[in-house]
Amino acid sequence: MRLTDYEQAMLAGKFGEPRRRALEQQIKVGRFFDAEDFVEIAQVHLMADTESLGEAGVAWLEELASFPEEERKVRVPTVTDPRGVDFDAYKRLGQQDAWAALEQRAIDAFTAMHFLMTDTCINYQTIFPPAFGEHVAFGDTGSTIYANSVCGARSNFEGGPSALAAALTGRTPRYGAHLDSGRKGTHRFVVKDRPKTLSDWGALGGVVGRATGSYWTVPVLEGIEGAPTSDELKHFGAALASYGSVPLFHMIGVTPEAHDRGDVFDGPMPDPKTIGQADIDTFYEGFGLHEDGVDVVVFAAPQQSLVEMQALAGLLKGRKISDRTTLIAATSPEIKSACDRLGLTATIEEAGGIVLKGVCFYQMYAREIGEANGWKRLLTNSAKLANIIAGYGYEPVLAPMGKCIDAACAGRMSK
């Protein structure tokens, strides 16, 4: 890789050991992907829940945080993805004190490095949305695909260690989605039937993701007339990134780099694949139904926006969740504060639901809390969560928010 004088000095340790290590690690990745140089970044979103970090990862962070402040302080604004524990709710969920203690150690280390502990995967909706053309280093696949596709910013998937390195050096290797060539369409999809609910949008993301299935593919969607909402694009992108490991999509006439097909295709266009209602129905049917009972209903992955929380509260108002079923909605600390202030938290709790802040269901020791609470049959309106959670011992079913609420109140699904 070609390094500037400044980067050479950083690699020689002139700006401290943490930055030297970080750049060294970034060079390994840059070389692996044939990056020619680094690109400066404007902000970082870091995914580092303690379930992923483990004791080893937290100890690694603490060591970094023990360097002098001048050497450990991040170079650009750095916000965090959801944590593993909501300190106000963890005992109720059967989470262990040891996990909360590990979480606190991680928070102390991040704070010492001047992180902003936002604990959210919807930073693009709630904190500091990236601007068009801005280079950033985002963790969480959902935040990255939204930043790339909807905002027109530029980021690869930056896993925790990599995003942390970018925060310390203020740059990232220039490959993949940072390059114009990495943002051209590779697959075409024509959407015949516009999705209606958020889970329909997630299902569409799942269908497209299954048909792409590599980080280096860029799906292009046609046939969506008029802009979807931020939450619709959020569910679509999160599911697409989860099923397809894809960091970027274009939607002709909707997303900012795709006014028309000529903007996103070089040379001959690939043949389109048509997606209709039957494909979406088949996607849902793949999960089945929980007619015999539902243990837990989850609204998360991505965390809920204020608008989703309002919709949830509206559907739950005056109703009671079944004794056999637990209902969880996870959102960011900022949105939780707004929900408290606006009375939405109270409405959800009066119906028997649980509102969590700063966490997301699959990042909070999902296997262990499932075993502790007897949760197996899970219902969600998030296609992303439905995709992830089977690996944690759950039997997920996907349904629109309204059906999820009906099932939570009845204790089971009906056809």
Place this chain on the structure above:
Amino acid sequence: MSDRIVKAHVGIGSPVTATALVASDDFSARYDLDRLEGVFSRPAHKLCGESYVDKILVLNTAKGGVATAWMLYEMKSRGMAPAALLLNAANPIMAQGAALADLPFMDRFETDITAAIKNGDRVTVDPVAGTVTIHG
């Protein structure tokens, strides 16, 4: 039988020799593994129930979330990691995780690596040279 050599892009980490665990499925540490037990746990995965510890793990492509970047380091610190990871197509997360964990990691082979290597083959991975040797 003689050794066969498969060429690839230069990878991350140091050379290692071990037994291969192979499937044509994709890979995510978060979605597919019980990391405490060191086995595949996702019911739909072809390797469900198989231990990956100290194996040369050979799969198709990286999928899903970013958590694997931390998880490889954490798994290796407990001695519960694969000996190496070979994918037909990597994504950044796997490379970033391998760089932190110093786990031998390669992709972009001259042929479908999940077909070239059979389950149980003895394999030498050399990320520096960009070669994989399948011992006969």
